[in-house]
Amino acid sequence: MANKMLFGKSLAEYDDNLDNLDEMLSKLTEDEINELNNDIDPDNALLPPSQRCRDQTTKEPTGPFNREKLIQ
Numbered sequence: 001m002a003n004k005m006l007f008g009k010s011l012a013e014y015d016d017n018l019d020n021l022d023e024m025l026s027k028l029t030e031d032e033i034n035e036l037n038n039d040i041d042p043d044n045a046l047l048p049p050s051q052r053c054r055d056q057t058t059k060e061p062t063g064p065f066n067r068e069k070l071i072q
Helices: 011-019 021-026 030-039 067-071
Strands: none
Touching: none
């Protein structure tokens, strides 16, 4: 059986890393966990879109709301 490679590493090396997955995840900070969650898009059609997409509403307002200026 040929030695299979993924991204230049042997698949056996990835198996070794998977054994330590819980240990690696426990060392992540809260910010790193949030970044990881933002990068993962669950592929589940049963989830509503609000739960499939990351929350992008944590931005600061760009300025005061001015209805008259928006209508012009």
